Amino acid sequence: MTMTITAFESSPDRGRGLARDMRVRWALEEVGQPYNVRLVSFKTMKQPAHLALQPFGQIPTYEEGDLALFESGAILLHIAEHYPGLLPDDANARARAITWMFAAVSTMEPPIVDREIARFTEGDKPWYEEHLAMIDKRIRTRLDQLSARLGDADWLDGAFSAADIMMVHVLRRLESSGILPEYPKLSAYTERARERPAYKRAFEAQLAVFTAAPGG
Amino acid sequence: MTMTITAFESSPDRGRGLARDMRVRWALEEVGQPYNVRLVSFKTMKQPAHLALQPFGQIPTYEEGDLALFESGAILLHIAEHYPGLLPDDANARARAITWMFAAVSTMEPPIVDREIARFTEGDKPWYEEHLAMIDKRIRTRLDQLSARLGDADWLDGAFSAADIMMVHVLRRLESSGILPEYPKLSAYTERARERPAYKRAFEAQLAVFTAAPGG
Numbered sequence: 001m002t003m004t005i006t007a008f009e010s011s012p013d014r015g016r017g018l019a020r021d022m023r024v025r026w027a028l029e030e031v032g033q034p035y036n037v038r039l040v041s042f043k044t045m046k047q048p049a050h051l052a053l054q055p056f057g058q059i060p061t062y063e064e065g066d067l068a069l070f071e072s073g074a075i076l077l078h079i080a081e082h083y084p085g086l087l088p089d090d091a092n093a094r095a096r097a098i099t100w101m102f103a104a105v106s107t108m109e110p111p112i113v114d115r116e117i118a119r120f121t122e123g124d125k126p127w128y129e130e131h132l133a134m135i136d137k138r139i140r141t142r143l144d145q146l147s148a149r150l151g152d153a154d155w156l157d158g159a160f161s162a163a164d165i166m167m168v169h170v171l172r173r174l175e176s177s178g179i180l181p182e183y184p185k186l187s188a189y190t191e192r193a194r195e196r197p198a199y200k201r202a203f204e205a206q207l208a209v210f211t212a213a214p215g216g
Numbered sequence: 217m218t219m220t221i222t223a224f225e226s227s228p229d230r231g232r233g234l235a236r237d238m239r240v241r242w243a244l245e246e247v248g249q250p251y252n253v254r255l256v257s258f259k260t261m262k263q264p265a266h267l268a269l270q271p272f273g274q275i276p277t278y279e280e281g282d283l284a285l286f287e288s289g290a291i292l293l294h295i296a297e298h299y300p301g302l303l304p305d306d307a308n309a310r311a312r313a314i315t316w317m318f319a320a321v322s323t324m325e326p327p328i329v330d331r332e333i334a335r336f337t338e339g340d341k342p343w344y345e346e347h348l349a350m351i352d353k354r355i356r357t358r359l360d361q362l363s364a365r366l367g368d369a370d371w372l373d374g375a376f377s378a379a380d381i382m383m384v385h386v387l388r389r390l391e392s393s394g395i396l397p398e399y400p401k402l403s404a405y406t407e408r409a410r411e412r413p414a415y416k417r418a419f420e421a422q423l424a425v426f427t428a429a430p431g432g
Contacts, residue, residue: 055365056323056358067308071318078311092283095294102287105322107272114330121350127343134337142272149271 002034003064005075006053007209009039015210016175017203021060023072023169024079025205027162029198031083039209073105076162086162093158100156100163108146109170111138115177139179147185154192168193218252219244219280221291222269223425225255231426232391233419237276239288239385240295241421243378245414247299255425289321292378302378309374316372316379324362325386327354331393355395363401370408384409 005028007021021037028035044050045057053061054070061068062075069075077098080086087094114135122128146167150156155164168190174180180187193199221244223237237253244251260266261273269277270286277284278291285291293314296302303310330351338344362383366372371380384406390396396403409415 051361051364056319056361058323067311069311069315071315071322073318073322074311074315077314095283095285095290098293099285099287099290102289102318102321103272105318106287106289106325107274109322110326110329113326117354122347125343125346127341127347130341131338131343131347138333145267145272148267 001065002036003028003062004036004038005063006038006040006050006059006061007206008059009041009044009209010213011206011210015207017206018169018173018175019059019206020072020169022202022206023165024060024062024075025202026165026169026199027076027079027086029201030165030196031079031085033079033083037205037209073101073166076165077101080162086165088159088161096157097161097163100161101166104163104166104170108142108167109173111135111142112170112173115139116173136177136179139174139177140182143179143183143186147183150185150189152185154189160193160196164193217281218250219278220252220254221279222254222256222266222275222277223422224275225257225260225425226429227422227426231423233422234385234389234391235275235422236288236385238418238422239381240276240278240291241418242381242385242415243292243295243302245417246381246412247295247301249295249299253421253425289317289382292381293317296378302381304375304377312373313377313379316377317382320379320382320386324358324383325389327351327358328386328389331355332389352393352395355390355393356398359395359399359402363399366401366405368401370405376409376412380409 005021005024008019011019013019025035040050040059045054045059051057053063053068056070058070060072060075061070062078069078076086087097115132118128118132118135122131125131155161156167157163171180171186171190180190194203221237221240224235227235229235241251256266256275261270261275266277267273269279269284272286274286276288276291277286278294285294292302303313331348334344334348334351338347371377372383373379387396387402387406396406410419
């Protein structure tokens with residue numbers, strides 16, 4: 001049964017692959033599973049049919065038969081449990097990879113998203129720059145810690161896993177900030193991930209949506 | 217083999233059970249497993265031995281033989297996979313419960329933590345009240361959506377699960393804000409959870425740490 005995911009009809013990132021459907025597309029490409037995409041507008045996302053799937057009015061969602069999921073982390077974990085290649089077989093290594101999936105969305109992503117929220121909602125405030133500097137300090141604290149842990153390893157914990165998909169995508173959201181190049185190990189880590197054929201296929205697929213859209 | 221978790225030697229919440237070790241204690245009480253607690257100071261948390269366990273210098277951690285985990289969501293998922301009572305047996309219901317575990321830390325918790333960060337780091341700024349109002353608007357949007365989804369149900373998705381532990385604990389961090397009483401369904405949901413014997417045992421255990429501490 002082919003699964004269906006949702007993605008932005010018109011992504012605010014203009015096809016740069018920063019929306020969270022990219023994580024799901026990438027995971028499905030890694031495991032070699034085809035998928036359908038249902039595009040949703042910002043208006044549609046706030047309507048009852050979509051809210052029944054995603055109570056917070058966001059993308060992505062994941063539908064497979066009578067199963068409906070949301071939250072990119074949970075969707076990736078579901079995919080990883082059903083198809084080989086995204087989580088280690090060893091039980092302890094698997095638990096550690098899941099730890100990093102949570103760390104990506106719960107510890108690393110919040111200050112990075114705060115930076116985006118500040119730009120959109122406080123950009124015209126006289127205190128924007130002062131607040132932005134405080135957010136960037138929080139981001140750098142997390143990047144310092146992540147870079148120290150990653151060290152010279154290729155991936156977060158042994159072999160490439162769903163945790164790396166989550167973490168690399170979170171880090172990519174920093175691209176417009178200019179902060180990531182301060183961290184050569186983390187920059188190399190994201191570049192290494194972007195060289196994966198599955199990443200490239202997923203990226204092209206989401207870019208094609210933007211290119212095909214009116215005004216894209 | 218008895219697992220060991222870490223918790224604050226001197227919790228900044230003064231024993232109100234808002235630190236994240238409470239989630240792990242509660243889960244272990246739900247499944248009836250004993251556990252050891254190693255208390256750590258703020259200084260210890262930033263030193264190499266703790267950073268080797270928890271690269272971001274936080275609590276809780278979870279050690280069991282040669283397995284070491286961090287992130288409360290990942291720890292609860294690990295416990296739920298090893299002991300019955302925290303996740304449904306049905307595969308689809310289990311995947312949905314995991315979705316809510318991610319939603320708790322990835323969608324609901326960030327604006328709630330932002331409120332705490334603002335109080336600590338911006339409380340002396342002339343723009344604090346204006347920024348706080350913006351954060352509270354984000355929090356209310358999420359509470360509106362969560363309350364609409366919960367409706368009159370007892371728990372997030374069918375039977376009580378690890379997802380409810382995560383979500384209730386996230387909501388409890390709003391207690392000092394005065395916002396939660398605006399949401400009768402969510403208030404009743406957290407009260408319902410706090411009546412559970414396992415919750416009460418976990419709460420007393422963390423309170424005992426604070427009471428026993430110098431100055432507690």
